[in-house]
Amino acid sequence: MSDRLSGALSRTKIRLGRALFRDRLGFVVFLGTVCVVSLFWRTDMFINDNETLVATLDALADGRLWIERVGDGPVFDSPGAEVRDGRVYGRNYGQLVVSLPALGLVWAIDLVADLRTGLVALWHLFVLCLFVQVGVLVDRRRLFALGGCALALGLFALNVAVLTPLANPSLAHLALQLTTVVAAGFVAVALYRLVAFEYDRHLGAIVGLAGVLVAPVGFWTTIPKRHVFSVLVCVAVLSLFVRSQEASTTTRKTQLAYRGGAYALVGFLTWIHAAEGLFVFLALAAVDLPTGQQTDRRTLAVLACVFAISLVPAAVTNYLVTGSVIHPPRTLAGGGLHDFPAPTALGDSVAASGLSFLILGVGGWLVSTVGDLIGDSLAVLSEPDRLYEVVVRSSPGNLREGRLEFAGTNLSILESFPVFGVAAAAVASGVLGVRDRRPSWPRPPTVLAGAMIVAFVLLYLSRLPLHAQITQRYLLPVYPLGLYLLARSDAVRGLVRTRTVLWSYLGGVLIGGQLFVVYLIAQRFVVAEAAQFHARIALFACLICAVTGTLATVNGRGRRLAAAVLGLTGAVGTLFLVASGLYYFAGLGDLLIAIVETVSDSLVRAV
Numbered sequence: 001m002s003d004r005l006s007g008a009l010s011r012t013k014i015r016l017g018r019a020l021f022r023d024r025l026g027f028v029v030f031l032g033t034v035c036v037v038s039l040f041w042r043t044d045m046f047i048n049d050n051e052t053l054v055a056t057l058d059a060l061a062d063g064r065l066w067i068e069r070v071g072d073g074p075v076f077d078s079p080g081a082e083v084r085d086g087r088v089y090g091r092n093y094g095q096l097v098v099s100l101p102a103l104g105l106v107w108a109i110d111l112v113a114d115l116r117t118g119l120v121a122l123w124h125l126f127v128l129c130l131f132v133q134v135g136v137l138v139d140r141r142r143l144f145a146l147g148g149c150a151l152a153l154g155l156f157a158l159n160v161a162v163l164t165p166l167a168n169p170s171l172a173h174l175a176l177q178l179t180t181v182v183a184a185g186f187v188a189v190a191l192y193r194l195v196a197f198e199y200d201r202h203l204g205a206i207v208g209l210a211g212v213l214v215a216p217v218g219f220w221t222t223i224p225k226r227h228v229f230s231v232l233v234c235v236a237v238l239s240l241f242v243r244s245q246e247a248s249t250t251t252r253k254t255q256l257a258y259r260g261g262a263y264a265l266v267g268f269l270t271w272i273h274a275a276e277g278l279f280v281f282l283a284l285a286a287v288d289l290p291t292g293q294q295t296d297r298r299t300l301a302v303l304a305c306v307f308a309i310s311l312v313p314a315a316v317t318n319y320l321v322t323g324s325v326i327h328p329p330r331t332l333a334g335g336g337l338h339d340f341p342a343p344t345a346l347g348d349s350v351a352a353s354g355l356s357f358l359i360l361g362v363g364g365w366l367v368s369t370v371g372d373l374i375g376d377s378l379a380v381l382s383e384p385d386r387l388y389e390v391v392v393r394s395s396p397g398n399l400r401e402g403r404l405e406f407a408g409t410n411l412s413i414l415e416s417f418p419v420f421g422v423a424a425a426a427v428a429s430g431v432l433g434v435r436d437r438r439p440s441w442p443r444p445p446t447v448l449a450g451a452m453i454v455a456f457v458l459l460y461l462s463r464l465p466l467h468a469q470i471t472q473r474y475l476l477p478v479y480p481l482g483l484y485l486l487a488r489s490d491a492v493r494g495l496v497r498t499r500t501v502l503w504s505y506l507g508g509v510l511i512g513g514q515l516f517v518v519y520l521i522a523q524r525f526v527v528a529e530a531a532q533f534h535a536r537i538a539l540f541a542c543l544i545c546a547v548t549g550t551l552a553t554v555n556g557r558g559r560r561l562a563a564a565v566l567g568l569t570g571a572v573g574t575l576f577l578v579a580s581g582l583y584y585f586a587g588l589g590d591l592l593i594a595i596v597e598t599v600s601d602s603l604v605r606a607v
Contacts, residue, residue, distance in 0.1 A: 020186075022193045024137055025201050029208045031130040033188040034181055036213055037221040038123050039596050040581025041177060043116075043166055044589020046223045047468060050173065052080035053224060056090025057172040061103055065089060065320055082329065084322065091329045092226050093317045094271030095179075099224075102182075103175035116166045119174070119592055120159050128152040155595070163594030176224035183228050184221040188212045190235040191480060194242060195487055198445075206496055207487050211235070214573040215479035216416045216471035219580055226272050227476040233269040234452050234477040237262045237284060238484065242445045244293070255293050260306040262288070267310025271317065274328040279459050281307075283451035291444040377461040390464045390472060394535060409470055409528065409584060414542050415535040416471035416576070417479050418569050419486075421542035425549030425562070426489035432554070446488055449481045471576075491553040500563040501570075508571025513578060520583070521606045527584050534576060541569040 021027040045051060055067045055078070066087035080091045090096070109118035131148025135141045188208040196204030212218045220227050244258035262284060270277025289295065315325040322331060380387055389395050394412040414420055442450070460474040486492045495501060520530055545565050552562035581591070582600045591597040 021189055022196065023201070024133060025205055026189050026192050026196075026208075028130065028133050028137060029192045029205055030185040030189050031126055031133060033209060033212050034185040035123065035126050035130055037184055037218050037577075038126075038181055039591075039593055040218075040577060041181070041222040041592040042581075042585070042589040043169065043174065043177075043592055045173065046585070046588055047225070049079045050176070050224055051078040052090045053092055053096065053176060054170055054172045055081070056093070057096045057099055057103060057176060059090070060093075060096055060100060061172070065093070065317070089321050089329050092272050093321075093329065094268055094313065095224075095226055095229050096176075097271075097313075099176050099179040102178040103172060106171045106175045106178065110169075110171060114165055115169055115171075115174070116163055116592065116594075117160065120163065120594065121156065123593065124152045124156045124159075127155070159594045162598055166590070173224070177222050180224045180228050181221055183232050184212050184217060187217060187228065187232045187235055187480065190232065190239050191484065194235065194239040194484065197239075197242060199487070199493065203487065203493060203496060206501075207483060210419070210570060211480040211483050213577065214417070214419060214570045215483060216473075216573070216576065217476060217480060218574075218577045219471060220473060220476060225473070227473050229272055230269065230276055231477045231480055233265050234280060235480055235484075237265050237280065238445065238449055238452070238481070240265070241284070241288060241448055244288075245291070245444055252294060256299060256302060259288060259292060260303055263303055263307040264310040267307055267314065270311060271314040274314070274330070275459060276456075277314075279455035280452060283448065283455045287444055287448040287451055291447075373462065374458050377458045380461050380464075386465070390461070393539065394465070409531040409580075410465065410467070411471055411531070411535050411538075411576075413472050413475065413478070415538045416573075417482075418538040418542035418545065418572050419566070420482060421545035421569060422486060422492055422495070422549045422566055423482075424546035425491045425495070425553045426486060428550045428553040429489055429491035446485060449485050453478050453481050453485075491549070495549065495552070495559065495563045495566050498560065498563045500560050501567040504564040504567030505570050505574075506567075508568040509574050509578075512568070512571055513575055516575060516579070517603065520603075530579070531584055534572075534579060538572050538576075541565075541572045545569040 017023075017027065021030055045054075052067075056065075059065065059067050066089050067081065068088050081088050083089075106115070106119075109115060109122075112118075113121075128148045128151075131144045131151070132141070135144025135148070138144070188211055190208075191211040192201075192204040192208030194204070195207045212221070217228060217231055240258045240262040244255045244262070246255075263281075266277055266281045266284060269280060289300075292299075314328070318328050319325045321329045389412065391413050394410055394415055456475055456477055464472065464474065466474075487496070516534075519533075523529075523533075525533060545562075548558060548562040548565045551557075552559045582596070583603050586600050586604045591600060
């Protein structure tokens with residue numbers, strides 16, 4: 001009996017591991033991502049919007065949707081909090097519900113140990129697990145296990161020696177951060193699975209890690225806004241869509257399951273942010289329905305049912321908060337499609353006219369409001385200065401309101417992710433293919449990734465540039481989706497698969513990072529000056545990456561130089577994660593890992 005139970009548990013563990021991570025390398029990508037981003041985990045509030053999420057999560061833990069009742073005293077007043085029928089409500093309920101298990105874990109740690117010590121110990125367990133799994137991959141189990149134990153115990157001892165207890169920690173805030181860290185780990189895993197399925201595991205691991213640690217996704221990992229969840233849903237939807245397109249390797253039932261899973265994830269995103277869910281749904285439906293392997297009525301009916309069921313949590317939450325299944329909590333504030341302002345009279349009319357009015361009314365409203373928003377975003381194309389500030393070069397003085405700590409730190413898209421410069425090589429490769437009459441027409445996964453990028457651009461471009469965006473955070477899904485499109489280019493894959501990329505990247509992070517710190521200390525830069533210096537380096541790296549990549553693609557020579565420049569350009573993106581964690585925003589709270597906090601304090605005092 002015990003052997004049978006042990007075998008069943010072993011098989012269950014293997015199935016669960018494959019479902020979550022694909023294989024051991026995917027697990028290593030997850031662990032590595034979580035360990036690195038947690039180094040820069042600041043325990044205080046970064047943006048005051050988080051106060052609403054924290055208060056709402058506390059309310060959910062107490063079994064209610066509303067934060068507090070409106071009385072004679074001061075009312076909870078933070079961005080995102082709105083009042084209805086004498087009660088204050090929050091937003092992003094889907095994100096908050098999945099954070100409840102993390103809140104239970106944080107509460108349990110706080111119950112039996114010092115909270116900071118417990119979380120630091122958890123991080124060291126992840127470090128040890130990472131070493132053990134890498135040892136299995138490289139067939140050096142004993143060496144890496146012993147080395148990981150020594151490193152984890154040594155670092156833990158150093159942390160315990162210098163750490164101090166957190167002052168008035170918010171368990172809900174830490175739980176939100178922990179959930180977002182895990183979500184970022186699965187962003188890397190989803191990218192790994194996607195690229196490994198289409199190409200190979202080595203390339204998948206590089207793209208997965210780069211999608212978080214090189215792209216600005218890593219920066220937002222410990223800032224529990226919705227954006228990392230939006231990224232995770234987009235990448236996971238794309239991964240499921242790719243699997244559903246492979247008729248030769250999957251059965252019809254499995255293809256249907258993958259397609260249904262993609263639509264279910266869109267329903268979850270709608271529970272977090274309705275407008276984003278709508279635009280991702282439109283992108284997915286526009287590509288999936290014409291290209292799907294099965295388009296019969298039965299299949300479409302199943303997909304419609306799955307999507308409708310996935311919308312039930314959002315609809316129930318909407319009804320309990322706003323009194324209407326089609327009004328999300330954001331509509332209590334009013335204003336704009338971003339807040340999803342359906343006509344208030346629609347619910348009453350539905351009761352009188354029935355389902356047909358609901359379909360026609362909501363459909364007509366969606367067409368009208370989505371069309372207006374698209375028109376507003378396209379109008380930005382006629383404002384080159386504004387578009388240039390969003391995409392190419394940020395304005396050091398673009399802080400129009402908000403906190404002065406963010407002055408000079410709002411970077412453009414290319415400043416945030418200079419690796420996009422290698423897109424020039426991909427374009428050159430495509431042009432050469434057309435010239436040589438070897439055109440490569442976009443495949444459905446390429447079209448869907450591009451469609452989701454366009455969806456987010458159309459949704460938010462009319463609102464940009466905006467204060468406290470840091471890395472154009474509303475467009476955060478654009479970075480990993482764009483990275484995936486780059487990975488589909490033969491020219492880019494040829495550069496990434498060389499060892500030169502890895503060594504130049506490591507050199508740029510380890511050596512270039514030290515040179516950057518020395519220069520900051522020598523120049524006595526304030527935060528805004530340092531951030532803008534970083535932005536100029538990023539633009540220069542982006543330009544050189546574009547030039548060398550294009551020349552290597554056109555001439556077939558200088559590939560090693562182009563690969564080295566690409567690795568250094570990626571290092572610039574990672575250095576923003578490091579610099580922002582250690583210096584740029586050092587005044588916005590303590591770092592969770594005590595020895596990293598010590599390094600940060602030393603750097604601030606030196607500069």
